[in-house]
Amino acid sequence: MLSLIIKNGTIVTSTSEYKADILVEGEKIVDIGKDLDPAGHEVVDATGKYVFPGGVDEHLHYNAFNSLGYETSHAALAGGTTTVGDFVMQPEGKSLKESIVEYKRDFVDGVATPD
Numbered sequence: 542m543l544s545l546i547i548k549n550g551t552i553v554t555s556t557s558e559y560k561a562d563i564l565v566e567g568e569k570i571v572d573i574g575k576d577l578d579p580a581g582h583e584v585v586d587a588t589g590k591y592v593f594p595g596g597v598d599e600h601l602h603y604n605a606f607n608s609l610g611y612e613t614s615h616a617a618l619a620g621g622t623t624t625v626g627d628f629v630m631q632p633e634g635k636s637l638k639e640s641i642v643e644y645k646r647d648f649v650d651g652v653a654t655p656d
Contacts, residue, residue: 542567546579550587554594563592595623602628603648 547563552573562577563570603613617625627649631640 544582545585546577546582547585547587547592548577548579550590550592552592558591593621596621597624597626598622599626600628601625602630603644 543565545565547565549560549562551558552561552563561573561575564572564577564582598617601613601617614625617623629637629640629644631637635643
């Protein structure tokens, strides 16, 4: 399991910013505080850097850009978007269920990187 401390970053929230460390275990932030003990953890030095939550894009069509899902997915991550609400484009003559199954197979499974 990942055990990581992000040290010395400037944490930015919707209402404030402050310097602190962040302890991540697995996929969860389990502690935020000053001078967290780095023993036994991988350390990322964020001195001089901002640490903020990933963005959320609640309306995205991975397949609308004539690209493979990973291209759109990686572009989202590069821009700070970590969560997407992906919408299926249903072609005329196809059922919604059939469109979803094909879409999931072609653009999501093993391809998408944000949640």
